[in-house]
Amino acid sequence: MTTVSSSPTSFKLWLAAIKPPMYTVAIIPIWVGTAVAVAEQHLFNLRIFSTFLMAAILIIAWLNLSNDVFDSETGIDKNKAHSLVNLTGNKSLIFSLANLCLILGLAGIVAIAVWQQDVTVLTLIIGCCALGYSYQGPPFRLGYRGLGEPICFLTFGPMALAAAYYSQTQSWQGLLHHPIPFLVASSFIGISTSIILFCSHFHQVEDDQAAGKRSPIVRLGTQRGATLLNYATGLMFLALAMAISLGYLSPWVLLTFLSLPIAIQLCRHVQRHHNQPQQVSNCKFIAVNLHFLSGLLLGIGLTL
């Protein structure tokens, strides 16, 4: 078990275990789902938005803390010094903290349901959490079968954006009349979030194989994984460009293309280092930068 000291290395390990940049995955779907509502219905409720944002951050904290707990049970994290379970040596403490985050996060969503007298948002978010659990928790552990990316697409894309949209509008009317902006925006965010998860597998092939985890990179190999990353990234921006040129999205959405250099940096980096675990290990954080900047700009573009 790793001993906890107060050296700079230990500080870095704690930072890597807590993963502050990863919390942007909670912010962006709420931001973009709300932006679609603002663009279509000219509605914005700050109390609902800020409550939803805090609840989403707590749900991501649950997801990450419980991931370390469940992974400690399969042995997949035995070489991972920046696992919170390895750092503290106290699995039940981390599990209790995870459950506290989930309860507080869901309490925020329940508050929205009570204020609005409507359980639609709560139902969608409970669905997201159940799918998040099925990714990593027993007896499902669907991530071990390579199903993480489709789950990630569905939950962080259409489901989370629909929940954020509905929390502002309390109606599906606008979406039913003009579904294209929602479909394009939610696919964009679904793909960019799945790219983060996809990139997190490149440097872990050996540990994943040893623990019986059939991640997409274990299944495809790193070279084909790098090629698939190019296609997924290209598709994301191509769909956006088509929706803008066909007049479904405002030209302001072109602002999103300011994040294209990060997409190019990510694809080049992975193409060059896909089979060098040490060098490719930071690609997940390039993917986080791409997801954050593109999502931020997409939300701004939609509301202008």
Ligand SMILES: C/C(=C\COP(=O)(O)OP(=O)(O)O)CCC[C@H](C)CCC[C@H](C)CCCC(C)C
């Ligand atoms: C915990 C996740 C990935 C870590 O996976 P892995 O074990 O391979 O990595 P480590 O090496 O770091 O251990 C993310 C998994 C995401 C999951 C497929 C879907 C989660 C859905 C969320 C609950 C949705 C929340 C929506 C929110 C905005 C309200």
Ligand SMILES: O=C(O)C1=CC(=O)c2ccccc2C1=O
């Ligand atoms: O620790 C990780 O690798 C991830 C954590 C996380 O919360 C997340 C959320 C959405 C997509 C990917 C990821 C991770 O890869």
